[in-house]
Amino acid sequence: MQVISGKVEKAKKVVVYGPEGIGKSSLAGQFPRPVFIDTEGSTTEMNVDRLPKPSSWEMLRQQVEWVKQQGSRFGTLVIDTIDWAEMLCVEGICAKHGKKGIEDFGYGNGYVYAKEEFGRFLNLLSDVVDAGIHIVLVAHAQIIKFEQPDEMGAYDRYQLKLGKKTSSQTAPLVKEWADMVLFINYKTFSVAADQKGTKHKGQGGMRTVYTTHHPAWDAKNRHGLPDEIPLDYAHIAHIFNGAGAPVAPPTSPPQTYAAPPMPTQASAPADSTPPPHPTTAAATTAPPELDPNIPPSLRDLMIQHQVTKTDIQIVVSKKGYYPMDTPITNYDPGFVQGVLVGAWPQVHNMIKDFKANLPF
Incomplete structure (x- = not known):
């Protein structure tokens, strides 16, 4: 048997979640050479490489497989968002079994199918990581009522906004799978609004990344990050820029590459025009x-x-x-x-x- 000692440098598995519009996608766009699978079509105003919006669960899986085969062309695969990807998963399962909704399976079987299928998808993403490509899963946040078994009373906390019916199955899988879970929120302060201190108002609003677990949110990291950091990629860049040769910063201007194969007209000579950009490739239009x-x-x-x-x-x-x-x-x-x-x-x-x- 071979014993492997010390740290093993490899690509990272990251979950970034928070309220809508706070800058999750913008942060993901600063990772090394990202390519987006935009499941909800929210990155159209960003200057990034992206694949066509997947219209089915199978198409999403095919896109991930294609990115895995590209080797060092990309440094990071961003799925924006994973909660919309989960909806495609549930729709695919229901269609495959001829059901109208996840609860139509009865006895909770639909949730088991969703958990198993989502687990296989995370395994596929792990294969992408093994190929030297970082994974960033962007997700929305939701506030839920939470009650600990050993404590009296309940309190509100932020969690991944996965499906209302399936999140208890898939959310733990995503958090366990990830090396790093980053929660982004506005840091506000409650200050007294009157002399007696009976009324309060919120002030502040600086966008902050929380990197460790807190009763009010889920977060974790394995890199000794401070509990709170500003929403600035520079504070975490050292973790990703040195994670193996396939994701090293390019020494020449970035190139663009064709998206997954689409039907086109007769192929041009090999040394003619460069491959089309994935966002503008003519191959994304259907043949007549x-x-x-x-x-x-x-x-x-x-x-x-x-x-x-x-x-x-x-x-x-x-x-x-x-x-x-x-x-x-x-x-x-x-x-x-x-x-x-x-x-x-x-x-x-x-x-x-x-x-x-x-x-x-």
């Missing part, structure tokens, strides 16, 4: 043969994997679901979401196998 009325969650996957409507119709007809000439837009929405989108890896493999066995 794709009906714009196809559900976006399926249409986005078809574009990403260069799958035509005929490819879908062939495999669907071979499985006996619909006749070959049935338009995709006439498919039952539950079939589209639960079978074609929910089991997209299997559907895509069937398409590839069919094409590989063509006689020409």
